[in-house]
Amino acid sequence: MEAPPVTVMPVTGGTINMMEYLLQGSVxxxxxxxxxxxxxxxxxNMEPESFADHEMVYLLKGQQGNPFLLRARRSxxxxxxxxxxxxxxxxxxxxxxxxxLVRNCVDVAxxxxxxxxxxxMGFRMDHEFVAKGHIFRKGSLxxxxxxxxxxxxxxxTENTEPLSLSYLVExxxxxxxxxxxxxxxxxxxxxxxxxxxxxxxxxxxxxx
Amino acid sequence: MYNNAFNPAxxxxxxxxxxxxxxxxxxxxxxxxSIESACEKQVQEVSLDGxxxxxxxxxxxxxxxxLTQRIDFSQGSDSEEEGGVGEQRDQEWGKQEPEExxxxxxxxxxxxxxxxxxxxxxxxxxxxxVLYDVLNIVKQxxxxxxxxxxxxxxxxxxxxxxxxxxxxxxxANAAQLLLKGAEKLSKxxxxxxxxxxxxxxxxxxxxxxSQWKLxxxxxxxxxxxxxxxxxxxFPHHGTFEVIKNTDIDLxxxxxxxxxxxxxxxxxxxxxSAYIKVSIQKQAPDIxxxxxxxxxxxxxxxxxxxxxxxxxxxxxxxxLLCKEIFAQLSRxxxxxxxxxxxxxxxxxxxxxxxxxxxLSISLCHSTGDKKNQKASPEKPKPDDHLYxxxxxxxxxxxxxxxxxxxxxxxxxxxxxxxxxxxxRLAGPMAYDKAEIASLQQSEGLLExxxxxxxHIFLRSRTARTIDSLASRIEDPxxxxxxxxxxxxxxxxxxxxxxxxxxxxxxxxxxxxxNIGVEQIRVVHRDGxxxxxxxxxxxxxxxxxxxxxxxQVHAVQQLAKVMGWHVLSFSNHVGLGPVESIGNAxxxxxxxxxxxxxxxxxxxxxxxxxxxxxxxxNQCKELPKSxxxxxxxxxxxxxxxxxxxxxxxEGRNFVYKMELLMAALTPCP
Numbered sequence: 001m002e003a004p005p006v007t008v009m010p011v012t013g014g015t016i017n018m019m020e021y022l023l024q025g026s027v028x029x030x031x032x033x034x035x036x037x038x039x040x041x042x043x044x045n046m047e048p049e050s051f052a053d054h055e056m057v058y059l060l061k062g063q064q065g066n067p068f069l070l071r072a073r074r075s076x077x078x079x080x081x082x083x084x085x086x087x088x089x090x091x092x093x094x095x096x097x098x099x100x101l102v103r104n105c106v107d108v109a110x111x112x113x114x115x116x117x118x119x120x121m122g123f124r125m126d127h128e129f130v131a132k133g134h135i136f137r138k139g140s141l142x143x144x145x146x147x148x149x150x151x152x153x154x155x156x157t158e159n160t161e162p163l164s165l166s167y168l169v170e171x172x173x174x175x176x177x178x179x180x181x182x183x184x185x186x187x188x189x190x191x192x193x194x195x196x197x198x199x200x201x202x203x204x205x206x207x208x
Numbered sequence: 209m210y211n212n213a214f215n216p217a218x219x220x221x222x223x224x225x226x227x228x229x230x231x232x233x234x235x236x237x238x239x240x241x242s243i244e245s246a247c248e249k250q251v252q253e254v255s256l257d258g259x260x261x262x263x264x265x266x267x268x269x270x271x272x273x274x275l276t277q278r279i280d281f282s283q284g285s286d287s288e289e290e291g292g293v294g295e296q297r298d299q300e301w302g303k304q305e306p307e308e309x310x311x312x313x314x315x316x317x318x319x320x321x322x323x324x325x326x327x328x329x330x331x332x333x334x335x336x337x338v339l340y341d342v343l344n345i346v347k348q349x350x351x352x353x354x355x356x357x358x359x360x361x362x363x364x365x366x367x368x369x370x371x372x373x374x375x376x377x378x379x380a381n382a383a384q385l386l387l388k389g390a391e392k393l394s395k396x397x398x399x400x401x402x403x404x405x406x407x408x409x410x411x412x413x414x415x416x417x418s419q420w421k422l423x424x425x426x427x428x429x430x431x432x433x434x435x436x437x438x439x440x441x442f443p444h445h446g447t448f449e450v451i452k453n454t455d456i457d458l459x460x461x462x463x464x465x466x467x468x469x470x471x472x473x474x475x476x477x478x479x480s481a482y483i484k485v486s487i488q489k490q491a492p493d494i495x496x497x498x499x500x501x502x503x504x505x506x507x508x509x510x511x512x513x514x515x516x517x518x519x520x521x522x523x524x525x526x527l528l529c530k531e532i533f534a535q536l537s538r539x540x541x542x543x544x545x546x547x548x549x550x551x552x553x554x555x556x557x558x559x560x561x562x563x564x565x566l567s568i569s570l571c572h573s574t575g576d577k578k579n580q581k582a583s584p585e586k587p588k589p590d591d592h593l594y595x596x597x598x599x600x601x602x603x604x605x606x607x608x609x610x611x612x613x614x615x616x617x618x619x620x621x622x623x624x625x626x627x628x629x630x631r632l633a634g635p636m637a638y639d640k641a642e643i644a645s646l647q648q649s650e651g652l653l654e655x656x657x658x659x660x661x662h663i664f665l666r667s668r669t670a671r672t673i674d675s676l677a678s679r680i681e682d683p684x685x686x687x688x689x690x691x692x693x694x695x696x697x698x699x700x701x702x703x704x705x706x707x708x709x710x711x712x713x714x715x716x717x718x719x720x721n722i723g724v725e726q727i728r729v730v731h732r733d734g735x736x737x738x739x740x741x742x743x744x745x746x747x748x749x750x751x752x753x754x755x756x757x758q759v760h761a762v763q764q765l766a767k768v769m770g771w772h773v774l775s776f777s778n779h780v781g782l783g784p785v786e787s788i789g790n791a792x793x794x795x796x797x798x799x800x801x802x803x804x805x806x807x808x809x810x811x812x813x814x815x816x817x818x819x820x821x822x823x824n825q826c827k828e829l830p831k832s833x834x835x836x837x838x839x840x841x842x843x844x845x846x847x848x849x850x851x852x853x854x855x856e857g858r859n860f861v862y863k864m865e866l867l868m869a870a871l872t873p874c875p
Contacts (some may be wrong), residue, residue, distance in 0.1 A: 111635035
């Protein structure tokens, strides 16, 4: 029996063309409380939500130079929740006046057998870390304040040590391609956090 | 007063020098000195209220005792000893008054006890005489004159005037101080009153801020009266501006309702609005739609509420009504339904049931005088379903709360926003049906239409039952509505009974569950019947149940009366066909078997009662050759109809009981 023909047309539409707009910054541990208070006041009126996640980064080394990167993330606070697989593309090299980092983003919710599946596919885990912190939202804006922990023994998330004495603050929006007004809103919001934390677009290439 | 030690009684005496004192040289005329006893007793103590307690004077025997204590009886009683005694006594006395003058120590003690008194008086007398003489000589002015002592000329110049001036100055100073203090006090009191009356802008602003969201932009104070922070997604900005009220004339009296703060609301939120939901019979033509602008009386001002508060609340209500109406009209256009909804200007019209029209309209009155003249007729008060308007508000608020619920927050944190159950769709491989069931399928409009349908169905059911109950007396119909209802479901228990025989004939009990479009009837015997929304169906059903009840009642009555049921059928196939339901029939025989009663009751044809008599009571029976024995004459024979309407008794069962009683002969 022949294998059914696989469509060769590229998949467009749906969740494939979502762009992630990102602004990042950091605060020291001492300044965390005031930042949380400020965010509680600026963001939507909900109970503050805290999270604890374990992320594993998988690489697929092909014959070409650039390896393909996938991020698999699971929640330690809510074990039954599905895993989250994420692909982040290269940051778009648009005009410099755009205030946020824009990159293609594909999000998929998967079952709990994700690591084995990726291993079978040929991916190899590059590194893993644990992130704990708080998450806020304002409309479609998401603010994540997290502390990163290094996993000492592979697979053991109990034994971790903090990576630094600071918290990572990320402001992100998931929007379909082409909406540039989103970055304006993000910049306005970042302005309101100005003296506590400076959120700016950080190009990962320049820091590598 | 001299306390003479020589007086053994140690009493005090007052010496009064009476008379005029003449000048005496040695041996002048004697001056009379009279002595009287003071009769004063020594004060022992003075009590707290001033009463003096005197030492009681010693009685004679006590006095004697005291004296005898002083006598030294060991000395003996001869003259030498007397002298010795006298000397000793002298020595004693000398010791005892060391404070006496030296002159009196050498004095002969045995002499007179008044001696020192006399001496002192004598010296006083001498002094007085000398003074008298000097004054006489000075009076003659020959040998001695009085020379006045020179005085300070300034001392007595006008001492009173000076004192007056100084006192005046001092009083003036004191008065000035007091006046200054009083002025300060009165000024501060006046200021306080001024402030309280004016109600400082800042304190009013504080009060405003305690209830509404404010922020400062530049030099303007802006506020937010939208529901955005509560979860609304309506794109209206809802910003109001706070301005200081400066058009106050301080000279004139400040009016009672003066407020130093004024709020400026967006122009499209002015006035007041409400959503009118009403169900009417379908209008014959869709001609004059979309011109509803009915007014409702303004709610009474609560004492103590600020005018800005009322203004802001009204504006917020207008905004919420606009949001609700926008959502409803959006759904009315998007959602496909069998009968499309009509959206015209400020009204949405849909048809819940054929022949019925549900209209939801946004009534916004801007408070302009012009608009008020446009609709002169009074609004019909019972048209508007307040419950549905309230439910609309509640549904909108629930929608707001849902957007803010924590079920939207993703775990792990990098996952996109969305309902957490939907994220399971991928891993759990849901199919389309399951996904559709997860998503909120019903919009605001559909929910409201369902609720309206239910309300309408319920009121129509109640009306049907009530009209039947008032129209038909014989089997009585009772409806017990349950208190606890749902927005989509209510229930009522309907009992059909005969008056006076409720305990016997209670076989027809119906439980009606009124839903959105249908009525489900559960019979006591277990049958479940579903009726549609047609009013006629329910009415016909109830009528048929009533006719069945009569026959059931006869059955129960027969049991009680001792009659035997020969046959019973709920749905009789004989006789004229009923248009509503079926006729039921029963045949009962008397206890001794002589008589039988046959009843046929139909909802339309009414009741027919026939009595079967024994053969020997009928005269018209033809004689037959077949029947030869006489005993056959005791069997029941022909039937005779009863003129039921002429029968005595107030209802069917009573009449039946009387009939049965009449046909049961006394033993």
